[in-house]
Amino acid sequence: MLNRRRFLQFSSLLSLPTVGCSPNMDNYSTDVAIIGSGPAGLSLASRLTQAGVNVIVIESGPYDGYSERAQQRNKVLDAGQGLPYPLGTATKRMTGGTSSVWGGHCPRFRQDDFICKSRFGYGADWPISYEEMEKYYCQAEHYLNVFNGLNSCNPITMSDDSFILAQFLETQGFKDTVAASVTVNAGGVYQPLRLKQSRLPGLVNNQNFMLLNNLTARNVEIDRTGKVKSIFCTDNEGLDKTVKCKALVIGAGAIQSSRFLMLINEQHPGLGLGEGGGYLGANFMDHNAVQLTVKVDGNSNKVDQQNFQPSQPEKFGQAQIWQWYGHYREQGIGAYMPLAIYENTSTNRSMVPGNIMNDNNSEKTITFSILCEQEPLHENRFELSKTEQDEFGDPLPMLWFELSDFDKRTYRHAADSISNVLAMSNALEISQQPELFLGRHHLMGTTRMADNEEDGVVDTDLKVFGSKNIYVLGGSVFPSGGAANPTLTIVALGMRLSEHIIQNLV
Numbered sequence: 001m002l003n004r005r006r007f008l009q010f011s012s013l014l015s016l017p018t019v020g021c022s023p024n025m026d027n028y029s030t031d032v033a034i035i036g037s038g039p040a041g042l043s044l045a046s047r048l049t050q051a052g053v054n055v056i057v058i059e060s061g062p063y064d065g066y067s068e069r070a071q072q073r074n075k076v077l078d079a080g081q082g083l084p085y086p087l088g089t090a091t092k093r094m095t096g097g098t099s100s101v102w103g104g105h106c107p108r109f110r111q112d113d114f115i116c117k118s119r120f121g122y123g124a125d126w127p128i129s130y131e132e133m134e135k136y137y138c139q140a141e142h143y144l145n146v147f148n149g150l151n152s153c154n155p156i157t158m159s160d161d162s163f164i165l166a167q168f169l170e171t172q173g174f175k176d177t178v179a180a181s182v183t184v185n186a187g188g189v190y191q192p193l194r195l196k197q198s199r200l201p202g203l204v205n206n207q208n209f210m211l212l213n214n215l216t217a218r219n220v221e222i223d224r225t226g227k228v229k230s231i232f233c234t235d236n237e238g239l240d241k242t243v244k245c246k247a248l249v250i251g252a253g254a255i256q257s258s259r260f261l262m263l264i265n266e267q268h269p270g271l272g273l274g275e276g277g278g279y280l281g282a283n284f285m286d287h288n289a290v291q292l293t294v295k296v297d298g299n300s301n302k303v304d305q306q307n308f309q310p311s312q313p314e315k316f317g318q319a320q321i322w323q324w325y326g327h328y329r330e331q332g333i334g335a336y337m338p339l340a341i342y343e344n345t346s347t348n349r350s351m352v353p354g355n356i357m358n359d360n361n362s363e364k365t366i367t368f369s370i371l372c373e374q375e376p377l378h379e380n381r382f383e384l385s386k387t388e389q390d391e392f393g394d395p396l397p398m399l400w401f402e403l404s405d406f407d408k409r410t411y412r413h414a415a416d417s418i419s420n421v422l423a424m425s426n427a428l429e430i431s432q433q434p435e436l437f438l439g440r441h442h443l444m445g446t447t448r449m450a451d452n453e454e455d456g457v458v459d460t461d462l463k464v465f466g467s468k469n470i471y472v473l474g475g476s477v478f479p480s481g482g483a484a485n486p487t488l489t490i491v492a493l494g495m496r497l498s499e500h501i502i503q504n505l506v
């Protein structure tokens with residue numbers, strides 16, 4: 001296979017499956033090439049094409065459905081300490097990327113998440129502030145359809161009755177409970193947002209947009225100043241293609257984005273893109289989860305039932321999110337954030353919270369799944385394997401990973417707190433010991449953002465240090481990962497990046 005790792009030749013006349021362009025093209029040219037059609041790639045493409053910028057999105061997965069062959073390209077090797085879970089499954093190689101399977105929960109990061117080093121002494125501060133991100137959060141909430149009202153710049157907030165729960169928790173010692181909640185609102189019914197269905201159709205109609213499927217980006221043509229001229233790709237038939245561009249954005253998910261930069265550096269010795277501080281591939285983070293199920297006593301008329309019953313189920317959908325921050329961080333642990341899922345056990349059907357209490361004939365459960373912050377550590381890192389390659393002969397990524405004492409303290413605290421508070425409720429019966437899940441498919445770190453190249457891989461414009469026109473967009477640029485699901489923040493960064501690219505494209 002290694003003989004496939006040559007500089008690619010571009011002579012085939014066979015066509016690729018494409019959307020938004022005429023077929024039978026072989027080599028392509030565009031203003032901005034984006035690797036990956038997930039939330040990062042599609043949201044950025046949407047902004048840029050609206051501004052008249054030509055965009056080609058290169059997507060390794062198929063246009064329709066799922067392909068096991070494409071998925072195998074995500075394989076991650078264990079460097080010897082054990083993988084937290086089969087990480088290759090955490091990203092989907094398909095159109096729409098991992099938004100094809102995600103849960104669609106879109107909370108903002110909180111102000112503290114951007115300054116946990118200076119405020120609480122662990123992790124890393126972001127080189128940009130929450131205040132700077134606020135307007136982009138607003139744009140991202142519109143893009144992901146989780147905004148509160150037509151023109152407001154507020155995330156969806158808790159319903160009044162859910163706020164009662166927050167107040168109840170405060171009486172039980174959760175002094176800094178914060179009701180910063182956002183959940184999915186897709187047409188009144190819980191419906192994870194599939195960007196292929198919700199956002200791609202609008203893009204396809206834009207003449208500035210082109211999507212190339214079943215095409216895997218593998219390397220670049222780059223000059224000595226760090227300016228990319230084109231991207232080298234291979235299609236499913238093994239045919240090589242090239243995409244000429246003025247700027248390249250890598251939006252391939254945290255593992256594959258850092259791997260792509262490593263592949264460039266390997267093919268172009270001496271370039272050392274983003275390698276100045278030794279952070280390329282390092283500081284990999286996810287969110288661990290503590291899960292606990294409680295049974296609801298349908299006959300009880302205790303205050304707790306009201307507390308768990310939002311008044312506007314049609315607006316809030318299936319789940320609600322609470323963030324419990326601050327107080328615990330000062331105790332030397334990370335943030336954590338519980339998500340409650342209500343289920344009718346007899347039909348094994350998730351229900352909107354407002355309905356479950358009215359359904360007296362069935363057994364009901366509430367599952368609390370608590371996302372826990374993981375500290376960014378240099379030791380949790382990827383490198384390229386020297387022995388194993390993917391189907392194209394490119395080295396696979398290999399992970400060193402271990403939970404720190406800080407991570408363990410955080411999830412134990414989360415498990416104890418939620419068990420204690422639920423034990424105080426007469427209407428709830430704890431039916432399961434808290435379980436720990438390592439990782440919740442929230443891939444972050446590996447190309448972190450920093451003010452200077454000694455401290456990270458990309459600058460505050462998300463441009464790779466040492467390059468003229470390569471950007472990374474995704475959870476990989478997060479210097480620390482908070483406890484909030486990452487995608488809203490990824491899309492907000494995409495909105496911000498679109499402004500920079502539009503102003504600087506030459």
Ligand SMILES: Cc1cc2nc3c(=O)[nH]c(=O)nc-3n(C[C@H](O)[C@H](O)[C@H](O)COP(=O)(O)OP(=O)(O)OC[C@H]3O[C@@H](n4cnc5c(N)ncnc54)[C@H](O)[C@@H]3O)c2cc1C
Pocket residue numbers: 035036037038039040041058059060061089090091092093094095096097098099101102103104105106215216217218251252253254256260440441442443473474475485486487488490
């Ligand atoms: C089960 C599950 C539930 C989740 N729930 C939530 C949630 O509720 N809320 C939340 O915020 N997040 C959630 N996530 C995480 C969320 O899906 C990701 O944060 C998000 O999809 C990241 O977007 P992205 O565009 O950066 O990457 P992705 O969506 O992973 O897209 C990357 C794309 O790049 C393509 N690609 C990779 N390498 C190449 C290459 N070399 N050439 C061409 N294309 C390439 C891939 O095929 C893929 O389409 C969940 C994830 C999973 C798995």
